[in-house]
Amino acid sequence: MPYLNPRSLGRASSVSVVFWSEAAVQPHYDDMKRFGVEMKFTAHEKRVKGVVSYRGRCYTGGDKCVKVWKLQRASAESEEFDRVELIHTVHDLCPVTFCQEIDGNLLVGSSNGAVRMWTMPHSIKKMNQRAVMWEHNALVHDASHWQRGKFSTLFTASDDRTIKAWDLHQVRCEHTLEPLDRRGATMRSVAVSDSFLFVGHSRGVIYVYLTDTSSCLREDRHECYISPRPYCLQKTLQDTEGQIVSSIVVGGFRYR
Numbered sequence: 001m002p003y004l005n006p007r008s009l010g011r012a013s014s015v016s017v018v019f020w021s022e023a024a025v026q027p028h029y030d031d032m033k034r035f036g037v038e039m040k041f042t043a044h045e046k047r048v049k050g051v052v053s054y055r056g057r058c059y060t061g062g063d064k065c066v067k068v069w070k071l072q073r074a075s076a077e078s079e080e081f082d083r084v085e086l087i088h089t090v091h092d093l094c095p096v097t098f099c100q101e102i103d104g105n106l107l108v109g110s111s112n113g114a115v116r117m118w119t120m121p122h123s124i125k126k127m128n129q130r131a132v133m134w135e136h137n138a139l140v141h142d143a144s145h146w147q148r149g150k151f152s153t154l155f156t157a158s159d160d161r162t163i164k165a166w167d168l169h170q171v172r173c174e175h176t177l178e179p180l181d182r183r184g185a186t187m188r189s190v191a192v193s194d195s196f197l198f199v200g201h202s203r204g205v206i207y208v209y210l211t212d213t214s215s216c217l218r219e220d221r222h223e224c225y226i227s228p229r230p231y232c233l234q235k236t237l238q239d240t241e242g243q244i245v246s247s248i249v250v251g252g253f254r255y256r
Helices: 006-022 029-034
Strands: 050-052 059-060 066-075 081-091 098-101 103-111 114-119 129-133 140-148 153-160 163-167 172-177 186-194 196-199 206-209 233-238
Touching: 050 103, 066 098, 098 140, 103 140, 114 140, 140 196, 153 186, 153 196
Parallel strands: 050 098, 140 186
Antiparallel strands: 050 059, 059 066, 059 098, 066 081, 098 103, 103 114, 114 129, 140 153, 153 163, 163 172, 186 196, 196 206, 206 233
């Protein structure tokens, strides 16, 4: 072991303090450093459209079905998974476009415009269809859930150039949002925060709406001067390259 003089020890201590204050305290730093592929298996013949982990099971959406998988460990003492078992399959009439777990239900989007709600019971063989939400007349690309108090709303983006707002308690469509720019473009992605709804466009545009249907922050004269308009368009963000906005992720932020 090499000899470390006091100066070397002081420098090593300083580096250690900086590391722990700047890097190690960051969320998931250790997870990112140690993250690796633990298991790999083929779930579907074509593209996997969604993956959901719920009650120790893995739900994958793709092709024209949703498959339920059970991951098994090598032994009771082992922390690594080495086997996977297909325990159930739910078939759809058309290709699956997305798959999400919301309030203990599995919501599955379809290329024919339908969104199906499936129960997720402990006995997986008793999994059945609870409801069908069918207002879109084209492929449903994405969905995002918003909940505040007693309100539980699902927003869906479709190729029919509309956004649907669904009341999940009543399982019915409450509002239809139709952006002004309808020049051969479709709605590709949707995300929601506590206060705003973001809608991604195939022409590189992001529309920003208020989730509070009874208020508006705009100061210019528009339709809300006559009567409040649900989900009033607040702002339009434009990508200079005009590329498809295929995904939107909303983080924590404040607005003034």
